[in-house]
Amino acid sequence: MKKIAIILMTFLCFLFTFTPIYADSTIKAAVGSSTNSNATGAVAEVLAEVNAEDPNFAQNADVCLLLANSDYDCDELLSALNGAVDIPIWGATSSHATMTTDGYEVSGVSMLFLSGRQHRDLKVGVASASLGSSRADAVSAGKQAVEQAIGATIEEVDNSRSRIVLVASAPGMEEAVIEGIESV
Structure with missing residues (x-):
């Protein structure tokens, strides 16, 4: 079990x-999503979307909130993401669907990256x-x-x-x- x-x-x-009222000047956010069934490919697609407007935003963020369909291999997803970013990652799975930038998807992965005004402004601790x-x-x-x-x-x-x-x-x-x- x-x-x-x-x-x-x-x-x-x-x-x-x-x-x-303070959100624009205090916390920056970027979101990306993918329905690629391959965990490594999904992470690459999400990072490309997140970094499209602000290069390296994901790599310089303070935290990543990762939401994925339970069909993904969590270890593979985390390995791919940890290989690309060195930030705390909070994650959860859904047994059915996730919200993506295109709406409700039966499969997929979505990530929200948050950053303070300055690099590492948000102090984040992750544990399980x-x-x-x-x-x-x-x-x-x-x-x-x-x-x-x-x-x-x-x-x-x-x-x-x-x-x-x-x-x-x-x-x-x-x-x-x-x-x-x-x-x-």
């Missing part, structure tokens, strides 16, 4: 950076933990993952900054994972 993992990411940045088979395991996994994600960035930020936690979890244990996160 495969281990089910939760993937957790903490964006550490000022809360107002997500206020629309085995979900386990019980509620207690899921609570522990949520706590463990958020502690790891925060620990990855704690030396780079002060406590006056807001923290945003983005979670992807297998259905059925979401509340237990959140309970673990809230305990930190």
